[in-house]
Amino acid sequence: MTGRDYRGMSAAERLADRRERLITAAYTLFAHPGFHATTIEKLCTTARISNRAFYECFSSREDLMRAVYDRCVEETLTSVNQAIDKAPPTLDERIVAGIAEYVRFVTKDVRRARVMHLEVRRAGSVLTAARQHTVKAFSEIIEGVVQDVPHRLPLETHLLSLGLIGAITELLIEWVLANPAPPTDKVIDAAVHIFRCAFGV
Missing domain, CATH: 1.10.10.60 (Homeodomain-like)
Structure with a gap:
């Protein structure tokens, strides 16, 4: 055999x-x-x-949802990290590169946007750990980008990063649910503005 x-x-x-x-x-x-x-x-x-x-x-639909969600997140993390690595070393340009890539990559396929920002919440508390892991991964990207900021930030960096992740998440939920959806460039502009204000850029 x-x-x-x-x-x-x-x-x-x-x-x-x-x-x-x-x-x-x-x-x-x-x-x-x-x-x-x-x-x-x-x-x-x-x-x-x-x-x-x-x-x-x-083992269940939720288990399958976790696999789909994890793959979407992994692909997005890879794309965003690559964009930041290729950007010029200034804080502003790295912020713009990371946000623009995140928004464009996620919205390039509406299925990815819906899974990552809408349906994962509808799957219930069983996916809470997966979402928390994702938030941690993206907060680490933000913290890595701003770690060399020459002046003291107004708030603790980790908490500030969590708030900014919440802001961009709500912008993308609006993109998913609104009819018509706001142009992705407008979503990027709004997110970049929020990040610039937060970091005093």
Whole structure:
């Protein structure tokens, strides 16, 4: 026995394939019609797997939501960090680069924006730890950008970073829910203004 059978894939490869198909299906369905409107049956039909196979990959819809959300966050963190690294070393230019990339990357695909800023909240308290982990990751980016500010900031840096994350989150929720959505450039301008005021740039 080689451990390979159906379509030349091993059991581990088949499991990984099913898991990936579920994540792909959930990325679209959790964004629209939304987390609560998406049943496990619908996810399985879209992913072309059995209901039993779902539970071989994920323990629940919330577990699948966590996987989708984590991937969205990981991709966004990578993109934002790269933009900041490429920016000129001044505080203002690094702020602009990071915010502009965050807003543009998240809004480039409305599914990502809805998952990260709307549906993860609708998934309930089971996703609270995931959201807190994300806030921590983005606050560390902000704190890293401003750590070399030559003058004392008006507030403790970590708390200030948390407040700024809340502000940009609300701007993106507005982008998701408003009809029509505000232009992304306006969202970027508003966020940059808030950050500049906070850091005295």
